[in-house]
Structure formats: C-alpha cells, structure tokens
Amino acid sequence: MSNKVMSLSIHNLSVCRSRTSFRTKFSPSMAVQIPFSSVSTEENRNLTEFKRVSSTVLMRCKVPDPWINQENTVGVLGGLSASSTLTFLEKFVWRSSRNAKESIPFIVCSDSTIKSEVSMYSALVNSKDAQIELLQLHRGIIAENLRCKRTFLEQSGARCIVMPCHVSHIWHREVSKGCSVMFLDVGDCVARELKEANLKPLEAGRKVLIGVLARDAALVANFYQEKLQSQGFEVVLPDKPTMEHMILPAIEALNKKDIEGARNLLRVAIQVLLVKAVNIIILAADELQGLLPCSDPLLKKCVDPMDSLARSTIQWAQSTKDGT
Known part of the structure; x- marks a missing residue:
C-alpha cells in the first residue's frame, strides 16, 4: 500500500492520547x-x-x-x-x-x-x-x-x-x-482523498471496495455510500447480523463502560468486512473513534472521515x- 494510503490511517498524537475519556456518547x-x-x-x-x-x-x-x-x-x-x-x-x-x-x-x-x-x-x-x-x-x-x-x-x-x-x-x-x-x-473530502491514494482492487475484475461502519446504516452509511460511488468505488456495508450482533452491541458495551468488550466486537466487525476484500474501512460513528488502541494493526485499515x-x-x- 502506498505511503499516501498509510497516511490516511495514521491517527495523530492528540487522538491517541485519551479521546475516549471525554467523549460524550448519545445513548x-x-x-x-x-x-x-x-x-x-x-x-x-x-x-x-x-x-x-x-x-x-x-x-x-x-x-x-x-x-x-x-x-x-x-x-x-x-x-x-x-x-x-x-x-x-x-x-x-x-x-x-x-x-x-x-x-x-x-x-x-x-x-x-x-x-x-x-x-x-x-x-x-x-x-x-x-x-x-x-x-x-x-x-x-x-x-x-x-x-x-x-x-x-x-x-x-x-x-x-x-x-x-x-x-x-x-x-x-x-x-x-x-x-x-x-x-x-465530509463525504466529498474522504472520497477525494481515497481517490487520490490510487488504491488497487484486492480481487481481480472488481472495483476498489470501501467498507463503511456506522450506527445508522440507513442514514449515515448511505450518505457516505453516495459520495464514494461518485468516485468510482464499490461500497460494502455491514449486513444485518453484523449490525445486530457486533456494531450496536459494541456501542452498548461502550455506554456501559465495557471498553474491552466494545473493542473486541468492533475488531470482529472490521474483520468481517476485511474478509470481503475491502481495502479501507470508514469508521463513520463517533463512538467507534479512539476505541481501538493506537497500536492495533487493524487501525491501518481504517480511516476517520473527520481527519x-x-x-x-x-x-x-x-x-x-x-x-x-
């Protein structure tokens, strides 16, 4: 993967400090x-x-x-x-x-x-x-x-x-x-950066696949899907079982201060998309930002649209x- 792609997944020092310590979550x-x-x-x-x-x-x-x-x-x-x-x-x-x-x-x-x-x-x-x-x-x-x-x-x-x-x-x-x-x-900004990164499909004969994880797939994820498709990407959204058994429970665990439980559920949700040959995953929910530790290798496959x-x-x- 090019240096440009790597730069998209690097979380800055301020993010790595203690973002989850002061984030207010909507429950x-x-x-x-x-x-x-x-x-x-x-x-x-x-x-x-x-x-x-x-x-x-x-x-x-x-x-x-x-x-x-x-x-x-x-x-x-x-x-x-x-x-x-x-x-x-x-x-x-x-x-x-x-x-x-x-x-x-x-x-x-x-x-x-x-x-x-x-x-x-x-x-x-x-x-x-x-x-x-x-x-x-x-x-x-x-x-x-x-x-x-x-x-x-x-x-x-x-x-x-x-x-x-x-x-x-x-x-x-x-x-x-x-x-x-x-x-x-923000959708145009992240789609443009991914386009400029010159990503290559992980499977022959397919477009570059971009995953989107959000707490409201019908609203937020669809918004990003429209922007990404306009740049020629194919978008992969989590299926219903992934939402019901991983994403939403991860947010619920976070609200209950079960950080490790939330992290493990998010890791599984990311892996589910990665096995579908997704190049990059957009974390389109505030609750998911800063949840994984900065040393987690899965973060190299994720981007924060707000960056x-x-x-x-x-x-x-x-x-x-x-x-x-």
Whole structure:
C-alpha cells in the first residue's frame, strides 16, 4: 500500500492520547420510550415547543457585523455532540499549527438544541425504521435549525464552513443551499482523498471496495455510500447480523463502560468486512473513534472521515491565505 494510503490511517498524537475519556456518547437507551398510540398527541406537543425554541434561535443568530474579518476564517458548525466538535477542533488546531507561522482563525457555533430535536423524534417511537421515517419527515425543521446556525457563522465572518458531525451531514444539501461561502462536505473530502491514494482492487475484475461502519446504516452509511460511488468505488456495508450482533452491541458495551468488550466486537466487525476484500474501512460513528488502541494493526485499515475534513479545511485556509 502506498505511503499516501498509510497516511490516511495514521491517527495523530492528540487522538491517541485519551479521546475516549471525554467523549460524550448519545445513548438511544436513555431516550424516553412512548407508546405508538400516543405519538400523535405527544409529537404535536413537542413540535409546538420546538417551534417556540426555534424562533428564539432565529433571533439569536442575527449578527450586526462580522466579528472576524480575515479571508481564511473557518466556521465550525457543531452537531449532535459538543465533544465531537471539540475532537474535530483538536485535530484541526494540532494539524494546522505544526508548520504554520500563524494559527488559522475560526468561529464555533455549538447549540445543544439540534441534539434535543433528534432525540425528541427518536423517542417518539420504538422501532429504528419508524425513527428514521420521522427524521426524514421532519428533516426540513432540523435543516432549518442548522441553516440558521450556518447563517450566524457567515454573518460572524466565516469564509468556509465545516460541519464535523456524521448525522448532521444527512442534511448537508439543505443546510448548504444558498450559502455565500465555501461549505465543505465530509463525504466529498474522504472520497477525494481515497481517490487520490490510487488504491488497487484486492480481487481481480472488481472495483476498489470501501467498507463503511456506522450506527445508522440507513442514514449515515448511505450518505457516505453516495459520495464514494461518485468516485468510482464499490461500497460494502455491514449486513444485518453484523449490525445486530457486533456494531450496536459494541456501542452498548461502550455506554456501559465495557471498553474491552466494545473493542473486541468492533475488531470482529472490521474483520468481517476485511474478509470481503475491502481495502479501507470508514469508521463513520463517533463512538467507534479512539476505541481501538493506537497500536492495533487493524487501525491501518481504517480511516476517520473527520481527519479528512480537517485536512481539507486546513488546505483551504492555507491556500486562501497564500492567494493560491
């Protein structure tokens, strides 16, 4: 495998330190379960409250003048987890400060209401399919909330916006619509880097295979699948038994502080994809990042999309600063 490919799988020092020690995990088991018969009444009540909160957010997002007026200012639009936003900033700051004479200016907008909204819809029904259906049904409301935060960053002086959240990227197309500045897409970033790595198929007569592991295969994994296929890759997603007996139990074990159990389940899930001649596996879930120790050889076969997003953001900022 080329040096370029190896660079994709190397986790930086800051990631290897103790990322799992401060990561906040979203736990579906903590959501209030509501009988399906009461969904309509409860949903209407929640939507009324959400509209009240959203109107407050819209008022807050208006900024009279830019706070930062530098041409390479980055706007970071936080998603469901504040700790995931901090993890991305750690990558971004650490990588950008290694050889740069000046730090890259950035603005962060992190609002917990987006997590509350997603949690609200997830709590309305028990089944995963019904949760996904509700999220899709109300995607306009969630996208509008994110779009308001995007506008806030634009008005604050951001010249490029990034959204370091796997789930939020489900609404990237809606959120980026009408944006007056560059709005990077994490799926495009990781797909482009893999394309530039010139990977070779492990089996004759087939395309390069890229695996994707995510907690929501129907939403997040499909988002990455679309981006990868546009670059000519064939995407391999975990089958139902792998999701039910490995990925989801690994996340549950992690939530219960059973780190070793979670690691072993993740290792098995990775091996299941590797035996299918997959070249590289995208770990598209915050819970799976930093779970394996840095010395684990399986990490050489895995990439974190947020690493790609951080590199692309730095490349944009530096080229903009240099006028190239």
